[in-house]
Amino acid sequence: MSRYQYSRQLLDRAAKVLAGGVSSEFRKYNHPHALFYSHGKGSRVVDVDNNVYLDFTLSQGPLILGHSHPEVLHAIQSYSEQGQLYAGQHIQEIELAEKLARLIPSAELIRFCLDGSTAVQTAFRVARAKTGKQKFLRFEGHYHGWLDDVAWGISTPGVEALGSREEPEVFPWSAGMAANTRNEFIVLPWNDLDLVKQTLEKQYHEIAAIITEPVMCNNGCIEPEPGFLQGLRTLCDQYGIALIFDEVITGFRVGLGGAQSYFGVTPDLSVFAKAMGSGYPVSAVVGRREWMELIEQSVVIHAGTMNSSCPMIAAALSTIRVLERDNPYPRMFALGKRLMTGLAEAARQHNQNLLLSGPGPVFSSCFTDLEKVRDYRDTLKTDKPRLSRFIAAMHDRNIRIIGRGLWYISAVHTEEEIDEAIQVANEVLAAL
Ligand code: PLP
Numbered sequence: 001m002s003r004y005q006y007s008r009q010l011l012d013r014a015a016k017v018l019a020g021g022v023s024s025e026f027r028k029y030n031h032p033h034a035l036f037y038s039h040g041k042g043s044r045v046v047d048v049d050n051n052v053y054l055d056f057t058l059s060q061g062p063l064i065l066g067h068s069h070p071e072v073l074h075a076i077q078s079y080s081e082q083g084q085l086y087a088g089q090h091i092q093e094i095e096l097a098e099k100l101a102r103l104i105p106s107a108e109l110i111r112f113c114l115d116g117s118t119a120v121q122t123a124f125r126v127a128r129a130k131t132g133k134q135k136f137l138r139f140e141g142h143y144h145g146w147l148d149d150v151a152w153g154i155s156t157p158g159v160e161a162l163g164s165r166e167e168p169e170v171f172p173w174s175a176g177m178a179a180n181t182r183n184e185f186i187v188l189p190w191n192d193l194d195l196v197k198q199t200l201e202k203q204y205h206e207i208a209a210i211i212t213e214p215v216m217c218n219n220g221c222i223e224p225e226p227g228f229l230q231g232l233r234t235l236c237d238q239y240g241i242a243l244i245f246d247e248v249i250t251g252f253r254v255g256l257g258g259a260q261s262y263f264g265v266t267p268d269l270s271v272f273a274k275a276m277g278s279g280y281p282v283s284a285v286v287g288r289r290e291w292m293e294l295i296e297q298s299v300v301i302h303a304g305t306m307n308s309s310c311p312m313i314a315a316a317l318s319t320i321r322v323l324e325r326d327n328p329y330p331r332m333f334a335l336g337k338r339l340m341t342g343l344a345e346a347a348r349q350h351n352q353n354l355l356l357s358g359p360g361p362v363f364s365s366c367f368t369d370l371e372k373v374r375d376y377r378d379t380l381k382t383d384k385p386r387l388s389r390f391i392a393a394m395h396d397r398n399i400r401i402i403g404r405g406l407w408y409i410s411a412v413h414t415e416e417e418i419d420e421a422i423q424v425a426n427e428v429l430a431a432l
Contacts, residue, residue: 002032003049003051003396004032004033004035004047004049004051005049006036006048006049007033007034007035007036007047007048007049008033010036010048011033011034011035011036014036020034021034022034025146026060029403030403031391031392031395031396031403032392035047035048036048038050039067039068040055040063040066040067040068041066041067041068042066042067042068042412043055043066043067043410043412043413043414043417044067045067045400051398052398053395053398053399053400054398054399054400054417054420054421055067055400056399056400056401056402056407056408056409056421057400057401057402057406057408058408058410059279060274060402061248061249061253061274061275061362061408062273062274062275062277062278062279063275063278063279063408063410064252064253064275064278064319064323064410064411065278065319065322065323065410065411065412066410066411066412066413069278069319069322069412071318071321071322072278072315072318072319072322074318075314075315075317075318076280076311076314076315076318078314079092079310079311079313079314080310080311080314082310083310084309084310084311085305085306085309085310087305089308090308090310090313092310092313092314092317093112093308093313095317096112096313096316096317096320097110097112099317099320099324100272100284100286101286103256103257103261103320103324104251104257104258104260104261104270104272104286105257105260105261105266106245106260106266106267106268106269106270106286106287106288107270107284107286107287108286108287108288108289108292109286109287109288109289109292109293109295109296110284110285110286110292111284111285111286111292111295111302111307112282112283112284112307112308112312112313113282113283113284113285113302113304113307114281114282114283114304114306114307114312115145115273115281115283116144116145116246116248116271116273116274116283117144117145117146117147118145118147118283118304119248119271119272119273119283119284119285120144120145120147120150120211120244120246120248120271121145121147121149122271122285122295122300122302123209123211123242123244123269123270123271123285123287124136124149124150124208124209124211124244125300125301125302126242126269126285126287126291126292126294126295126300127208127209127242127244127268127269127291128208128209129294129299129300130208130242130290130291130294131208131209131240131241131242132208133205133206133207133208133241134184134206134208135183135184135185135186135203135206135207135208136184136185136186136207136208136209136210136211136244137185137186137187137188137196137199137200137207137209137210137211138150138185138186138187138188138210138211138212139187139188139189139190139212139213139216139376140168140187140188140189140190140375140376140377141190141216141218141219141220141375141376141379142190142211142212142213142216142218142219142246143213143218143219144211144213144246144248146173146174148177148178148181149178149181149184149185150185150211151172151173151174151177152170152171152172152173152177152181152182152185152187153170153171153172153173162377162380165188165189165192165195165377166188166195166198166199168187168188168189170182170187186199186203186207189375189376189377190212190216190222190375190376191216191222191224191225191228191374191375192375193225193227193228193231193232193235196210196231196232196235197231197235200235200239200241204239204240204241207239207241208241208242209241209242209243209244209269210232210235210236210241210242210243210244211244211245211246212229212232212243212244212245212246213245213246213247213248213249213250214229214245214246214247214250214258214259214260214262214263214265215249215250215254215259215358215359215362216375216376217249217250217358217362217364217406218249218404219364219376219379219404220357220364220366220373220375220376220378220379221357221358221359221362221363221364221406222357222358222364222373222374222375223357223358223359224263225374229263229265230265232265233265233266233267236268242267242268242269242291243267243268243269244267244268244269244270244271245258245259245260245267245269245270245271246270246271247259247260247270247271247272248271248272248273248274248283249274249275249362250262250362251270251271251272251273251274251275251276252272252274252275252276252319252320252323253274253275253361253362253408254329254359254361254362255329256320256323256324256329258270258272262359267287268287268288268291269285269286269287269288269291269292270285270286270287271283271284271285271286272284272286275319276316276319276320277312277315277316277319278315278316278318278319279315280311280312280315280316281306281312282308282312282313282315282316285302322411323411326411328411329361331411332360332361332409332410332411332413333359333360333361334360335360335409335413335415335418336358336359336360336361336362336363336407336409337360338415338418338419339363339407339409339418339421339422340356340358340360340363342418342419342421342422342425343356343365343422343425344356345422346422346425346426346429347429349426349429349430350426350429350430350432352367352429352432353367353368353369353383354366354367354390354429355367355368355370355372355373355382357372357373358407360409361408361409362406362407362408362409363406363407364404364405364406364407365387365390365401365405365407366379366382366383366387366405367382367383367386367387367390368381368382368383370382386432387404387405388403389432390428390429390432391403391405393428393431393432394424394425394428397424397427397428398424399420399421399424399425
């Protein structure tokens with residue numbers, strides 16, 4: 001009997017009415033199939049078959065305070081009792097915006113949205129309106145949401161060609177995307193400042209913005225080469241281009257001021273989501289006044305019926321209050337490093353070429369003989385089938401990691417739990 005039997009039954013039932021049995025494409029790719037969960041508490045989540053997992057997916061990142069944090073739940077409940085949405089403003093929005101303005105270096109003006117994808121679109125609109133230019137430059141392996149003008153991929157199943165580094169081949173991520181959106185961006189490998197320079201020299205007059213994840217969390221969890229982000233900043237200033245940091249993952253994960261504080265590089269516009277709201281739909285586009293004032297003046301239109309509902313703002317406000325009060329960041333970095341070191345040591349013992357990379361509160365694991373994974377092209381050379389077997393075997397032993405090898409640490413994970421994961425990895429790597 002499968003340990004996932006009831007999930008399997010529910011998936012069959014769901015598939016009759018929910019397209020593909022799921023509500024987001026990424027949820028299809030669980031092991032051994034999309035699973036159903038019944039509850040979560042702290043660092044553990046439980047599926048409907050009563051398998052209890054030590055959770056390093058944190059719901060793809062948002063659950064920085066773990067599952068069902070009591071202070072967040074209490075804030076949502078008590079604030080919702082007063083109402084949920086007014087088609088008007090409420091006082092906690094100001095409190096939250098004031099907090100962001102104080103914590104995030106680039107946040108002079110702020111607008112709240114529902115998720116990362118829509119916040120990214122808002123930033124694009126501001127950048128295009130301010131510069132009067134249409135295109136933006138983005139990087140291979142970065143993810144900025146699923147919407148048409150940005151969800152173009154470098155590789156597609158069954159297609160090997162990547163094209164040259166100067167002109168990568170780019171494929172629509174999905175059927176049905178507006179074909180002309182392909183012409184709205186230029187894509188380059190990440191961490192190669194010379195290539196960015198050469199491209200801007202030729203095409204700066206068309207480019208409104210450079211958008212980057214400050215750490216390439218979506219593939220390989222690769223940190224920027226020293227000087228890379230600073231170099232982008234200088235080039236954007238030189239050519240009058242907006243620098244947009246997509247901090248959907250790094251925001252509130254590497255520190256209260258996001259990666260821009262961590263690396264000391266201030267973008268013009270940036271986008272926060274995931275950890276900001278502990279799993280509730282709230283995001284923010286923030287930026288320097290000279291850019292965001294276009295929204296202030298209604299030159300750029302940003303709207304949304306559901307924006308800044310009371311429970312969502314309460315979720316973000318309470319999450320950030322806890323993060324400010326407890327300052328879990330030194331601990332999260334230490335736990336991440338402990339886990340990375342333990343996994344590397346277990347791999348060495350069993351002669352496995354497991355490579356770990358990332359700052360710690362988020363990091364990636366892959367199997368490769370490369371000493372370092374420097375960009376997306378390197379990630380394609382890693383042993384993906386071995387990674388899938390590793391993750392499946394960990395999952396079967398109740399350690400839950402994101403399918404592409406990404407691990408998230410929360411403020412509620414403990415040293416004992418980190419050691420538990422290392423112990424399980426040790427057994428799995430011995431048998432892999
Ligand atoms: N940007 C980054 C860096 C992301 O990782 C994601 C989602 O994973 C997004 C944008 C899109 O955010 P959402 O899924 O909330 O629309």
